[in-house]
Amino acid sequence: MESALREVEFALEIRSSWRTILGRFLRHRLAVASLTVLIFIFLTSIFGRMIWQFDYLERDTSNLSKPPSWLHPFGTDSLGKDMLALTLRGAQRSILIASMVSLLSSTIGVILGSIAGYFRGWIDALLMRFTDLLLTIPLLILAGCISWQFDGGGSWWFLALVLGGLSWQGTARIVRGEFLALREREFVEAARAIGVPTLRIIFRHILPNALGPIIVSATLSIAGAILVETALSYLGLGIRAPDSSLGLLVSDYQAAFQTRPWLFWFPGIFIVIICLSVNFVGDGLRDAFDPKQLRTRK
C-alpha cells in the first residue's frame, strides 16, 4: 500500500511542466516535422562541406552552366562553380547570422524588458521611449545604413551584431508585459517579504515563469533575421562578394532565371524552406507553451 502510494507520488513528480510542454509540442506533427527538416538543413550546411566533393569556390571547368545532374545535383554556374556547395555555404552563413541575431536580440530584449517591467516608473518610461525611438526607423534601413559604411561591413559577424543590436524591441515589449503581470503575484511578494535580493527575484523567480513567450519570440525572430539578412545581402548592403549568402546568390543569378533557372530556384527555395520550418516550429512552441487558444465555445 505504502509503496503504491510512493509510486503514484513519484509518477506525479515526473510530469513536470517541461515534460508537459514537450509532450504538447511532440503532438504538433507539423512542428516536429519542421524541426527535423531544420536540423537536417543545419547539419548538412555545417558538415556537408566536409563530405561533399566540391568546394564553393572550386571551378569545375569541364562542366560550365550545366543543369542539375548526378555529378552536380543543383547544377553549375557559368564559372563551373557547384551550386549545391554554394547553396550550402550560403545557408550556413544565413543560419549562423540568424542564430546569432536571435540570441543577441533575445538577451538584450530580456534584460531591458525585465528592468523596465520590474522597476516600472521613470526607468520603464525611459526604456520604452527608447524602444519607440528605434521602432520609428525600419530595421532594413537602419541596418543597411550602418553595415554599408563601417570598415567591418560585409563580414558576417558584424552584420549579425548590427541586426541583433537593433531588433530586440519586440522581445523587450513582450518581456516587459510579462514582468508587469508577474511582479504583482503572491510568490514574488513572498520572496520580497523574506528578503530575496532583487536580481535573484528577477532571474530565479520571475524570469523562469516568463520563459515561454521569450522562447517563442526568439524562435520566430530567427525567421525574421534570415529574411532581413538575405534582403540586405540582395541589395548589396550585407554579406559581400568573396563570402556567400543565400540573398547574395539570388542577386547574383537573378538575370539567369530565363536561361538557367536552377541557379535561381535553389537558393530561394532554401530560404523559403528554412523560414517556413522556423515559423512552424515557433507556432508549435507557442501552442505548447500556451494552450489557451482552444476551439471556440459555441
Add this chain to the structure above:
Amino acid sequence: MIIAIPLLFAASLLTFFLVVNSGDPLEALRVKPGISQQIIRNEEIRLGLDKPFVERYSIWAGSFVTGNMGLDMKGRPVWPQLWSAIKYTMRLVIIAELLALTVGLMIGIIGGVRQYSMFDYSTTFVSFIFFSLPVFWFANLLKVFGAIRFNDWLESPGVSWLVAVMLTVLIGGSFALIGRKREQLRLARPGAGLKWAGIGLSLTGLSMASLALYVRNREFGRFVKTLGSEPRILADSFGERIWGYVAHGLLPVIVLFAISYAGYSRYMRASMLEQLNADHVRMARAKGLSESRVILRHAFRNALIPIATIATLSWGGLIAGAVITERVFAWNGMGDFFIDSLANPSPDPNRLLAFVMVTAAATIFFNIIADVIYAFLDPRIRAN
C-alpha cells in the same frame, strides 16, 4: 500626441549621429588621381564637414524645418527629389496596404469563426508561406511568371491537355469537397458533392470560355510591365492611361500585398478567436442575438482594437518591402532614392537624412492615427 515632437527630434539626432559617423562622403574624391589638397579642402568647407557636430546638426535641422532639407552632394535641393520619389512609393504602398487590410481582415474573421475548417487550414498555410517568402525572390518569380510568361501566353493563348485536365480535377475536386462538407453539416441533400462539382466545373468552364473569346478578339501587346513606375508616353484617353498605370503597378502591388496580408490575416484570426471565447460574446449568444450580429457587432468590433497597433507596426516592414520591390521593378521611388544616396558612389549625408527622417515622421504620424482609431474603437479610452 505631444510625444511626437520629442520623438521626432530624438530620431533626427540619432540618424544624424549615425549618418555623420558612417563613412566619408568624399571618399571617391580622395582616391581620384590628380586632385589637390585644396580642392578637397574646398569640398569639405562646401559640405560643412569641417564644422563641429552640434553646428552641423543645427544647420541641417534649420534646413529641415524650413523645407528644402539641405543640398545634396551635387548641390541640388533634396526635398523636390525626395517628394517625387515619395509620390510613387505612396501610390504603391497605399493601394497594397488597403487591399491587404480588406482581404486580410475578411480572411481572418472567417478563419476565426470557422476555426480548424478546411478554409482555415488552407488560408493559414498560405499566410505561413507569405511570411516565409523573401520579398526579392518572390518579386523576381512574379516578374517571370506573372509578366514575361503571362505576356507570352496572352500573345498566343492556349492551354495544353495536361493543364486542362489538372485544372478540371482541381476545380471539380475542391467544389466536390465543399459540397460534401455541406452534406455532412446537413445543409444540403445527400449527393451534394457531385452536384457541387458539376456546378463548379460548368461555371468555371463558362467563364473560361468567355474569357478566351474576349482575349481572342483583342490585341494586348505585352500587357504586364516589369520595369518602370508608369508608361513612358502617357496615352491620350483617360481609360488607356489608367490601363497603363495598372499594367505597371500590378506586380509590385501583388508583392507588397503578400507581405502585409499574411500579418493581418494571422493577427485578425487570433484576435477574433480571443473575442469569440470571451464572456461577452457568450452572453450575446445567450441573449439570443443572431449569429451575424454576434460576430460583427460583438466580436469583430473588439477584435479590431489590437489590429490598429499591428497596422502601424507593419509600416516599417512595408517601407522595407517597398525598397526591395522598387529595386526589382525599377521604380523611381523611395527605395531607389535610398540605395542611390547610400552608395552612389559614396554616401550622401543630406539625402540619407532626409529619407530616414521622412520614414520616421511617417511612422510617428501613423502611430498618432492608431491612437485616434483606438479611441474610436475602444469605449474605455473614449470615456477618459
